[in-house]
Amino acid sequence: MAHSLRQRDFGTVTRLVPVLSTLLFVIVSMLPFHIPGFGLIAPSFALMAIFHWTIYRPDLLPLSAVFGIGLFLDLLNGTPFVGLSALIFLLARTAVLNQRRLFFERPFLVLWLGFLVLASACFLFEWAFVSVIQFMPLRPRLFIFQAVITVACFPIGSYLLALAHRAVPANGT
């Protein structure tokens, strides 16, 4: 009995891998890496995680978790717009989920291209939202740079997520 209980617990823990890995990616994107010349920009690793898990295991990264992770990021990075990342992540998850068949078990380049479109849309949305709320068109340079660096780092994030994916129990769907 104790044995089976432990097995079940272990199963529960591994089912949390998508949520935990996404949270970990949020924290990583906030470490001070000091990219010279570009201020405090970091790739949005969380977006990669949401892209990955929505394609492969949307059941383990439900809407509520995506919402919570977005709020977590917003509270942590000191933005005056708490909820903006949550909004972006929710929209991203919905968009990816709708186009899931395009990406499921397709070559990596297809995934990368899909992520390029997703990241561009997300940063465009973020730029537009902040510009409207601030009544001031922000310079798009840093948003473009963050989108580029996020897309460029996708292979790294994707590889790490694939490693984490091995720990997740298989599912029929």
Place this chain on the structure above:
Amino acid sequence: MRLSAPVKAAAQRLTLPFLIFVSALFAVLGKADILLFDHARVLLADTLSPVFSLATKPIATVSDAVATVEDVFSVYRQNQELREENDRLLRWQEAARRLAAENADLRGLIRFAPQGAVSSIAAQVIADSGGAYLRNVMVNVGSNDGIQRGQIAMTGEGLVGRVVEVGTHTSRILLLTDINSHIPVTIESTHDRAVLDGDNADQPRLAYLQAKSEVIAGSRIVTSGSGGIFPPGLPVGVVSSTGGMRVQPYADLSRLEILRIIDFGLDGVLLQSAMPAPKPARGAKSNADASR
């Protein structure tokens, strides 16, 4: 409690619109400084600070190592530069001594009361916002170390920003490049007043300049002290040569590692804003008293 299948399906269908609505609402309301968010931020930052402190260490080690290798390759050139600089500085030292003596004489003449004793504390940057429109950093000191909202963050070179959020052992520094940063400044050569507005660019913008005032590239910009948040005379940067009334900050904001958080004992307009100032810790109280 078990829900019937149709109710469950309806709830599932409504989750997405509901969550999207809530997050959009939050994001729009956020400009109104909701107290709950402030408390949640502080709590989260305090809770996660050990994680950030730990994770920052290897990064600091790597960047130190890279810097060391760079140093080795440039030793010869640096040595020559340093000799020249040393010559120049020796002359300045002489000038400074003369000026200090003169200053002391003049102060005696006008019975100048120097600003109250200033206390300061060193802080390590443990996290940054990492966003395209956010310019702030989190540091590893908080109210336990005597940090209070409104205190000033500087590097050896110049002004960095001010403390906007204080936890028990973390605080957040709003950098002078953030879109919410507006610092009253003076152009040192002409004594013209202006406001240094962050607009998310690396070089903040000089705003509210008098129409006739002339701004020459290379002019020093210092804080003016208006508003009572920043004391007058802190070095901020120089007017950029790229034009457009922009200021290149003295502090390298892209590579902040160690900051000085300085208590000038000022309680300007900041304290009247939504968030009450946290109660200073015991150590801080003595500092604050000393500075008054």
